[in-house]
Amino acid sequence: MGLFDKLLGKTNKKQSGMIPATKKEHEEEWDFYFSNVxxxxxxxxxxxxxxxxxxxxxxxxxxxxxxxxxxxxxxxxxxxxxxxxxxxxxxxxxxxxxxxxxxxxxxxxxxxxxxxxxxxxxxxxxxxxxxxxxxxxxxxxxxxxxxxxxxxxxxxxxxxYPTPQQFQSIQNRHVIEQLEKNGDSLNKAREVDHWIYFQTETDRETFLQKISNDGFSIVDKDYDKELDETPFKLHIKRIDYVDQNSVDVYVIYLWKLANELNADYDGWETSIEKD
CATH class of the missing domain: 3.30.70 (Alpha-Beta Plaits)
Incomplete structure (x- = not known):
């Protein structure tokens, strides 16, 4: 699968924590979400x-x-x-x-x-x-x-302003919209990859234990010394559907588990599947 066959909803970990330059005027960034009010x-x-x-x-x-x-x-x-x-x-x-x-x-x-x-x-x-x-x-x-x-x-x-969980759902929607723009009907289940970064190896193993019965497979476990706070990387994947409701269920699940362990859920990636 080539690079351009994939769409990502993940950040660049090595750039996280950078402080934006002070601005005299802000750059507008309008977005929407739903909530109970x-x-x-x-x-x-x-x-x-x-x-x-x-x-x-x-x-x-x-x-x-x-x-x-x-x-x-x-x-x-x-x-x-x-x-x-x-x-x-x-x-x-x-x-x-x-x-x-x-x-x-x-x-x-x-x-x-x-x-x-x-x-x-x-x-x-x-x-x-x-x-x-x-x-x-x-x-x-x-x-x-x-x-x-x-x-x-x-x-x-x-x-x-959205809560962190609502903001994650907004990010999910952005990736799904890009899939649709590239001709994906969202009807097919496919491999969905996830990246999580941990402070300790013990936390990473605890996370894996918690999801051991959820059907995820390990793609990679690595240590990145350039990431001072969360150097223990985990890359997992599972076959899933990628409509908004489905994505929110499993992504928010992983996101919450990561937060419980003071880890950083860094997003998801999948392939474009056309009918």
Whole structure:
């Protein structure tokens, strides 16, 4: 199997731990994921890139705008027929608020029939006037808004930003999307490889004992002296399906086991299989 026949969802271990250079402006990195929000299904669309510069000291206030959807789906998310107008409202609010208040738009939540937009401001003088003036153009939509002090950007980090497990699921989706872009229908089971890095050889053996009845085979066990914190490498594989639900089940399982042992689950790789 050639190099270009494979797709990876793993990082370069030898580059991990590098500290990015200080940036005056962050590079936007928008992504989405699903979560349970107050016992309702929620879809979150978040600028992950803000993490590199947050909290921004001169923007200590969070402002939210809540738009009540007129035709939500039964699960409370936005319907296809309403998605266009909701996007127009969002674009109009974001453009006006950023322009007039030098705010940072960090994300949105769609859940329980509402679409909530979140911004970080310096001062909040007349923010309500700006929102109301935008919404005049959309008289069929009810809306609400509010603000509070959030110097440490806790609402961004603790609510909008994905948990480590959710972030792993996002990474899984990225690899699956690349498979589909390359013509993979995801219908075929195939070998899926995984890499885990451990602090000690004992931890690696404990991990192998825990998965001994799960059908994984060992491809390689190695020691990499260049990796000071986790030099004990483990490469395993198993025949599996690669749709989102299947991948999340076995990858999150391995990821959790690795975390229990203070190890680093470094991702998965598989081949492109076309019908």
């Amino acid at each position: 107050n016992d309702n299904l929620g879809s979150l669309f978040v600028d992950l890139g803000v993490r590199e510069v947050a909290p921004i000291k001169d923007k200590p206030n969070i402002v939210w705008v809540s738009i009540r959807m007129n035709n939500p789906r039964e699960d409370g998310l936005s319907s296809q027929e309403e998605s266009g107008i909701l996007a127009d409202i969002e674009d109009a609010l974001v453009a006006r608020i950023i322009s007039e208040h030098n705010a940072v738009y960090v994300g949105r939540l769609t859940s329980a029939g509402d679409r909530d937009l979140y911004f970080y401001f310096g001062d909040t003088i007349l923010y309500d006037k700006t929102i109301s003036e935008v919404m005049v153009a959309y008289p069929k939509y009810e809306f609400d808004y509010g603000s509070k002090e959030d110097k440490e950007w806790d609402d961004y980090f603790d609510f909008l």
